[in-house]
Amino acid sequence: MPQRVDVAKTWKLFIGGQFVRSESGQSFPxxxxxxxxxxxxxxxxRKDLRDAVEAAHSASEKWASASGYLRGQIIYRMAxxxxxxxxxxxxxxxxxxxxxxxxxxxxxxxxxDRLVGFxxxxxxIEQILGGQNPVPGPYYNITVPEPxxxxxxxxxxxxxxxxxxxxxxxxxxxxNTIVMLAPEGHPLPVALLAEIIATSDVPDGVIxxxxxxxxxxxxxxxxxxxxxxxSAANLDDETLTELRQRAAESLKRVHHDSVTAAxxxxxxxxxxxxxxxxxxEMKTMWHPSAC
Amino acid sequence: MLEQRAASFTxxxxxxxxxxxxxxxxxxxxxxxxxxxxxxxxxxxxxCRKAIRPYEGDLxxxxxxxxxxxxxxxxxxxxxxxxxxxxxxVASVATGFxxxxxxxSVRLRDAAQAVEAGADEIDMxxxxxxxxxxxxxxxxxxxxxxxxxxxxxxxxxxxxxxxxGNYDAIRRAxxxxxxxxxxxxxxRDGEVFIKTSTGKIAPAATMPAVLVMLEAIRDxxxxxxxxxxxxxxxxxxxxxxxxxQLVMVKETLGDDWLNPKLFRFGASxxxxxxxxxxxxxxxxxxxxxxxxxxx
Numbered sequence: 001m002p003q004r005v006d007v008a009k010t011w012k013l014f015i016g017g018q019f020v021r022s023e024s025g026q027s028f029p030x031x032x033x034x035x036x037x038x039x040x041x042x043x044x045x046r047k048d049l050r051d052a053v054e055a056a057h058s059a060s061e062k063w064a065s066a067s068g069y070l071r072g073q074i075i076y077r078m079a080x081x082x083x084x085x086x087x088x089x090x091x092x093x094x095x096x097x098x099x100x101x102x103x104x105x106x107x108x109x110x111x112x113d114r115l116v117g118f119x120x121x122x123x124x125i126e127q128i129l130g131g132q133n134p135v136p137g138p139y140y141n142i143t144v145p146e147p148x149x150x151x152x153x154x155x156x157x158x159x160x161x162x163x164x165x166x167x168x169x170x171x172x173x174x175x176n177t178i179v180m181l182a183p184e185g186h187p188l189p190v191a192l193l194a195e196i197i198a199t200s201d202v203p204d205g206v207i208x209x210x211x212x213x214x215x216x217x218x219x220x221x222x223x224x225x226x227x228x229x230x231s232a233a234n235l236d237d238e239t240l241t242e243l244r245q246r247a248a249e250s251l252k253r254v255h256h257d258s259v260t261a262a263x264x265x266x267x268x269x270x271x272x273x274x275x276x277x278x279x280x281e282m283k284t285m286w287h288p289s290a291c
Numbered sequence: 292m293l294e295q296r297a298a299s300f301t302x303x304x305x306x307x308x309x310x311x312x313x314x315x316x317x318x319x320x321x322x323x324x325x326x327x328x329x330x331x332x333x334x335x336x337x338x339c340r341k342a343i344r345p346y347e348g349d350l351x352x353x354x355x356x357x358x359x360x361x362x363x364x365x366x367x368x369x370x371x372x373x374x375x376x377x378x379x380x381v382a383s384v385a386t387g388f389x390x391x392x393x394x395x396s397v398r399l400r401d402a403a404q405a406v407e408a409g410a411d412e413i414d415m416x417x418x419x420x421x422x423x424x425x426x427x428x429x430x431x432x433x434x435x436x437x438x439x440x441x442x443x444x445x446x447x448x449x450x451x452x453x454x455x456g457n458y459d460a461i462r463r464a465x466x467x468x469x470x471x472x473x474x475x476x477x478x479r480d481g482e483v484f485i486k487t488s489t490g491k492i493a494p495a496a497t498m499p500a501v502l503v504m505l506e507a508i509r510d511x512x513x514x515x516x517x518x519x520x521x522x523x524x525x526x527x528x529x530x531x532x533x534x535x536q537l538v539m540v541k542e543t544l545g546d547d548w549l550n551p552k553l554f555r556f557g558a559s560x561x562x563x564x565x566x567x568x569x570x571x572x573x574x575x576x577x578x579x580x581x582x583x584x585x586x
Contacts (some may be wrong), residue, residue, distance in 0.1 A: 050577055223576035
C-alpha cells in the first residue's frame, strides 16, 4: 500500500481581496505545536506592504461612506462565518500552542462575540462620539466623527485570535480600512481569519492581512504617508518610542494599549466606544439657526 | 511572436540609479494632457504650472519640466500665455478630434486655427472610417493636406490603434502615415510623430501595438535615415509601465529615441506616479497621493 502524503498548503497573504504569494517569493516555517509538523506561511515583503496599503487606500472612500448599518451587517457576517468554522479555528489555535480545548473554544467564542459587539457599534458610534454642541449665538454647532482612513494594526502574539479581532474590528466598524500584520510568533489563526473574511461580504481591500517578519514590515508601515493611524499593543518601550517618532513624520496617530492576556477577555473594556474613538477624526460644523 | 516580444520588455530589472534616471527621462517626455468637455481656463492654467514645475518640494536633483501640455484648440491661447518662453510646448488636438468624422474643410480649418492660436504641436486624428473602408489614398491625401496646413508646427498623427482591428492594420496605417508625411517635405527630428490613440477608447497604448509602430519607424529610418517620433497615449498610468515602454524603445530604435524630441507619453495621471516613485527613492519612504498636486 502506498502511503498517502499530506497535502499541506502554504498560507498566502490577503491583499485587495486576493490571496497572493509574496512578491519576494519567500516563505517562513512555523511548527505545529500539537502535531510537530511544519507549516509554511508567505513572508510578506516591503512591496507587498506597499500593495496592501494601496489596496486599503483605494477601498477607503467607499467603506467610509457606506452606512454604519451596512458596515455592521458585514461585520456581523464575519461573526457568522467564524462561528461556522469554530472547530477549524480552534485547531489553528492549537497549532500556535493554546493549551486546552476549552481555552481554545473560549477564545474563539469570545472573538465571535467581540465581532458581534463591534458590529453593533457600527451604526451607533456616531451618536456616542458626536453630537450637538451648546454655543452662544444663533448657530447650530455639530460634531461628527469621521474615520481616520487607513489603519495599520499590529496585534500582540497572545491571545493571537482575540487580540487581533479586537484590534481589527474597532477601527473597521468606524469606517477605516485595515492593513494588519499578523502576530509574528503566532500567525496561523490570523492567516485563517483572512479566509473567513474573504467569504464574509467584506469589500476587496477593506481588510488586508500580511504574515511575515515584523521587523521587515512595521517600519515601512510607520513611514508610509498613506497610512493614517497605527494601532499597536504590548510593544516594548523602545519599539513604541521609535514607532511614535517615525509615525509623527506624517502626522499619523499611534494608539498603543498594554493589555494582559486575561485583559482581552473583558468584553466591557475591550469593546467600548473608547476602543473606537482613537481611529476617528472629529469634524465640527457651524450652521446658522433660524432665530 | 509580437506579443511575446512585447511582453519580454517588461522583464528587465531596472533599479537604483538607472531607475531614477529612467523616471526623470520619462517625466521629461510627458505630454501633460487634459481633453475634457469640462476643461476651464483655470484648470488649464493650473495644468501648465504643473507642467513647468511638476513637484513643489525640493529634491537633491531637480525634477525636469514635462515636454508639452496638450489641450483642445479653444484652450490653446490660455496655455500659450502661461507656457510662453518656458520651453514647455503647447500641443493641441485638432482635425475633429477624437472621431475625425467631419468634412475635410472643417478639419483643416480646425488644425490651422489651433496653429494660429499658438500651438506648436498638432495632434491630428486620421480618418479611420475611410481607412477601414479601404480608401487608403483618401486617408493619405488628408494627412498630406494637414501637414501642409500646420507647417511649421510639429505634427503627431493619431492612428487610434484600438479601432483598427489587428496588428497588420496598425502596421499598414503606420507606414501610410509616415509615407504621407514624408512626401510633403523633408522631416527633421521631432517634426512628425505617429501616436497610438486619442485616449478616448480602450485598448489604447498596449505594448504590442506600440511595438508594431516602433518597427515601422525603425524600418523607415533604415530605408531613409529619417527619424520619425513616437507617442504612445492612453492607459499608461504607472511609472513601471512607462519604464517598460522606454526599454522597448531603446531595444527597438536605440538611444537616439530616448529623448523628448522623438518620444512622448500622452498621459495625465502618469506624472504623479513618476513623481511618487522619484520622491520615494530619495526620501526612502512611501508617499501618499495627496502629497502631489492634481494634474
